[in-house]
Amino acid sequence: MTARKIGVTELVLRDAHQSLMATRMAMEDMVDACEDIDKAGFWSVECWGGATFDACIRFLNEDPWKRLRTFRELMPNSRLQMLLRGQNLLGYRHYEDMVVDKFVEKSAENGMDVYRVFDALNDPRNMARAMAAVKSVGKHAQGTICYTVSPVHTVDGYIKLAGQLIDMGAESIALKDMAALLQPQPAYDIVKGIKDTYGDIQINVHCHSTTGVTLVSLMKAIEAGADVVDTAISSMSLGPGHNPTESLVAMLEGTEYTTDLDMERLLRIRDHFAGVRPKYKEFESATLVDTDIFSSQIPGGMLSNMESQLKAQGAGDRIREVMEEVPRVKADAGYPPLVTPSSQIVGTQAVFNVLMGRYKVMTGEFADLMLGYYGECLAPRNEEVVELAKAQTKKEAITVRPADLLTPEWDELVTTASKLEGFDGSEEDVLTNAMFPGVAPKFFQQRAEGPKSVAKTPEQVAAENAQAAGPAKGITGPVKYNVTIAGRSHSVAVEPA
Amino acid sequence: MTARKIGVTELVLRDAHQSLMATRMAMEDMVDACEDIDKAGFWSVECWGGATFDACIRFLNEDPWKRLRTFRELMPNSRLQMLLRGQNLLGYRHYEDMVVDKFVEKSAENGMDVYRVFDALNDPRNMARAMAAVKSVGKHAQGTICYTVSPVHTVDGYIKLAGQLIDMGAESIALKDMAALLQPQPAYDIVKGIKDTYGDIQINVHCHSTTGVTLVSLMKAIEAGADVVDTAISSMSLGPGHNPTESLVAMLEGTEYTTDLDMERLLRIRDHFAGVRPKYKEFESATLVDTDIFSSQIPGGMLSNMESQLKAQGAGDRIREVMEEVPRVKADAGYPPLVTPSSQIVGTQAVFNVLMGRYKVMTGEFADLMLGYYGECLAPRNEEVVELAKAQTKKEAITVRPADLLTPEWDELVTTASKLEGFDGSEEDVLTNAMFPGVAPKFFQQRAEGPKSVAKTPEQVAAENAQAAGPAKGITGPVKYNVTIAGRSHSVAVEPA
Numbered sequence: 001m002t003a004r005k006i007g008v009t010e011l012v013l014r015d016a017h018q019s020l021m022a023t024r025m026a027m028e029d030m031v032d033a034c035e036d037i038d039k040a041g042f043w044s045v046e047c048w049g050g051a052t053f054d055a056c057i058r059f060l061n062e063d064p065w066k067r068l069r070t071f072r073e074l075m076p077n078s079r080l081q082m083l084l085r086g087q088n089l090l091g092y093r094h095y096e097d098m099v100v101d102k103f104v105e106k107s108a109e110n111g112m113d114v115y116r117v118f119d120a121l122n123d124p125r126n127m128a129r130a131m132a133a134v135k136s137v138g139k140h141a142q143g144t145i146c147y148t149v150s151p152v153h154t155v156d157g158y159i160k161l162a163g164q165l166i167d168m169g170a171e172s173i174a175l176k177d178m179a180a181l182l183q184p185q186p187a188y189d190i191v192k193g194i195k196d197t198y199g200d201i202q203i204n205v206h207c208h209s210t211t212g213v214t215l216v217s218l219m220k221a222i223e224a225g226a227d228v229v230d231t232a233i234s235s236m237s238l239g240p241g242h243n244p245t246e247s248l249v250a251m252l253e254g255t256e257y258t259t260d261l262d263m264e265r266l267l268r269i270r271d272h273f274a275g276v277r278p279k280y281k282e283f284e285s286a287t288l289v290d291t292d293i294f295s296s297q298i299p300g301g302m303l304s305n306m307e308s309q310l311k312a313q314g315a316g317d318r319i320r321e322v323m324e325e326v327p328r329v330k331a332d333a334g335y336p337p338l339v340t341p342s343s344q345i346v347g348t349q350a351v352f353n354v355l356m357g358r359y360k361v362m363t364g365e366f367a368d369l370m371l372g373y374y375g376e377c378l379a380p381r382n383e384e385v386v387e388l389a390k391a392q393t394k395k396e397a398i399t400v401r402p403a404d405l406l407t408p409e410w411d412e413l414v415t416t417a418s419k420l421e422g423f424d425g426s427e428e429d430v431l432t433n434a435m436f437p438g439v440a441p442k443f444f445q446q447r448a449e450g451p452k453s454v455a456k457t458p459e460q461v462a463a464e465n466a467q468a469a470g471p472a473k474g475i476t477g478p479v480k481y482n483v484t485i486a487g488r489s490h491s492v493a494v495e496p497a
Numbered sequence: 498m499t500a501r502k503i504g505v506t507e508l509v510l511r512d513a514h515q516s517l518m519a520t521r522m523a524m525e526d527m528v529d530a531c532e533d534i535d536k537a538g539f540w541s542v543e544c545w546g547g548a549t550f551d552a553c554i555r556f557l558n559e560d561p562w563k564r565l566r567t568f569r570e571l572m573p574n575s576r577l578q579m580l581l582r583g584q585n586l587l588g589y590r591h592y593e594d595m596v597v598d599k600f601v602e603k604s605a606e607n608g609m610d611v612y613r614v615f616d617a618l619n620d621p622r623n624m625a626r627a628m629a630a631v632k633s634v635g636k637h638a639q640g641t642i643c644y645t646v647s648p649v650h651t652v653d654g655y656i657k658l659a660g661q662l663i664d665m666g667a668e669s670i671a672l673k674d675m676a677a678l679l680q681p682q683p684a685y686d687i688v689k690g691i692k693d694t695y696g697d698i699q700i701n702v703h704c705h706s707t708t709g710v711t712l713v714s715l716m717k718a719i720e721a722g723a724d725v726v727d728t729a730i731s732s733m734s735l736g737p738g739h740n741p742t743e744s745l746v747a748m749l750e751g752t753e754y755t756t757d758l759d760m761e762r763l764l765r766i767r768d769h770f771a772g773v774r775p776k777y778k779e780f781e782s783a784t785l786v787d788t789d790i791f792s793s794q795i796p797g798g799m800l801s802n803m804e805s806q807l808k809a810q811g812a813g814d815r816i817r818e819v820m821e822e823v824p825r826v827k828a829d830a831g832y833p834p835l836v837t838p839s840s841q842i843v844g845t846q847a848v849f850n851v852l853m854g855r856y857k858v859m860t861g862e863f864a865d866l867m868l869g870y871y872g873e874c875l876a877p878r879n880e881e882v883v884e885l886a887k888a889q890t891k892k893e894a895i896t897v898r899p900a901d902l903l904t905p906e907w908d909e910l911v912t913t914a915s916k917l918e919g920f921d922g923s924e925e926d927v928l929t930n931a932m933f934p935g936v937a938p939k940f941f942q943q944r945a946e947g948p949k950s951v952a953k954t955p956e957q958v959a960a961e962n963a964q965a966a967g968p969a970k971g972i973t974g975p976v977k978y979n980v981t982i983a984g985r986s987h988s989v990a991v992e993p994a
Contacts, residue, residue: 184748184751185750212735212740215709216712216713216748219681219716234785238785238786246786247788250788251680254680254683291731291747
């Protein structure tokens, strides 16, 4: 029997450093690994997305479009893959359809192949236009299921959602587990259910490793028929990141599945990033494994956000109350998956509820969520809270696709961008400013200065530690100095009093 | 359908800190967790073994027998479990049978319940007496298969070994994977094979997590019928340690298996050790995940040993040659599993072969291994090398059980111990000195001074870092001192030239 080949999407160039080091990795730390990545035999190479785009212009003075073109040039044999937030593109609001079309067209031109299109609420209407745009430029449109756990989320529901994505033209389905909540049994059941229901549609499974259990989930997903799974090279794996690529290879040895990856190249990729990772240590979280989310249902990042909001209000001791409030707020909103931006919206409202009384003050974003401006959730929203949202915002609830309310905006986006210092006249720049209007103008201004890595060499780190460890406060042992007082030089031994 | 209950052996008190922090954890850092460990619902609590015994008297000035009695007192509801190196007991040589009997009798008296009996070469003759002794004091005798990978180690061979252990009276079989080499498919095949062949004998599976793949192996072992698996609480897990207990619980949720562990207690145990672990940071290895062993067949600890031996000889650049020599030496010796002490014996000989010519100089231990003084390996030894060993040592090869050559030694061990300063007259002390004659005398002398933890508080660590970061070399900014020269006091500002 020939072993069934399991495709692998390597995450090191996007989600791995996004999850482990706050998306700070500079292009110069990736370039030397690209040939091995290109030739190792991956199904695709994930290398672009909202956070990496944002970090490029916010922290690294890198043009993200140029980064994409460099990847394209350095990895001519690979499918380049990106994460696309549906109608939000890489930004935080809904864009009018023509902007969606433009973004897909330009990213495809610059080298993108596979678009993993998702929506935080799993509302298919928010993914439809992006999927159609991807198909119209002849690229791979992957429809995404964001996995979460709630009283209304069921295996059957996920299977149904997969059907909607297939009807929309999805060439493959991604099961995306951003919080490492996907346990082995549901992983098996969902993949099996989709295959049994819709025939041999390609299924990609993406899990984080935070809870320590998801490599087993990948195994069960593969047993159920999954075609491609996502991993990160071992030196950039685990913790809030992903399962190690080499462990996946080892896991399948001797089974009826194989990855056919080139182990020699994997080891070189590993060694390369083993040298890179320490340079970004200051951005790393200390989390090694954390299973709390199974009981709290609150992703780690959301928890730390709420904690800092509380501390800023001098109410750091009320985190327990907020954690108990979150499930209620989530239920009132119709059980949105807790992922960017819904996790922030629900979390902040839970903090407000505890500090100021339940729904006494609503954030604009939470009101919009309650009124349908982010799309539909799986369960109905709490009508009382909807009425409060209407009253506080003087806005009406909507049931249409949010982007249907938008009027064409491309020409205006061009006009806005063209007034900016440093704008290069390209449609890429128009899109950059459209998606990150708070960051792009400054980036355009200083772009000519070139990339500014925030990585630190071991020597820099040692020097900073020495600095932080307390010099300038004084000395701890006897030291000899030559000291000149009143014109006369003295050899002096000094020690603490 | 009722889910099948999977037993769990919690490793935090023995193998977890042995693997993660060089066995340095002091009893005072364990005591407060014992009640929760006792009541969490574990099948057994591993808490004693050769390395913990050694570390107690070598580094911590703790009496290991007293530690055992304390565990017994603090965990009255638990099966206490230990790792017993067969005829070697906790030491590094073969002991005469009566000493084996005495050790088992005294450890049972002091509170031990489950004895995991193993031999580095998987030679059943080296396990027989210890197993019989355990049975004769009415305790649980667990026969152990050390898992390794070689051209002569097969699933069928492991199944056959299990049969020998069962014939010897094993109440359960442990499949012990000390190098994280056990991949999911062989885990399944071996467990399934043992169950199919011998009926419902209890099977315990012990895996390290170094290669990142073994939680999947535990899953497959469970699917094949394994009854008990070993894990460590998450705050003391991963890297060269073990899979996290809470991840195992999560892994089985929704499946046809369950652990029935008390999650509240697990979280308290986790929080306790999350506070302890940083205090031993200086002993931790940096390894997060390492799959090299699948290709090199050389455990990480063995590799670093060989590297330091080479460096000591100014030949640090010859590690590649040594790594290529190891498989040959291993084959010549009949493919011993590479675990203490065989890993050191084979590794050192490989270093000698590279530096001085193949088998030009043989270590005494390697010659003994070639001549049968450690027992039998699975494959025949290389006859040419056996002849060289005879010639160099003037010893004959043996085929009997090594301990059969020993004469009764208990009385002499008593006499030797009773001459030591600080000997307390107990048979426990006789055994301590018998197993660690190089360490026990000094320990007896200073035992009265009580435990000396090597843990460091965050404050101590910070102070040391500040010290190491360079003060006493001088200052980096202007500092004011009162300086007295020739009897007159001056207020002086000092800054680097």
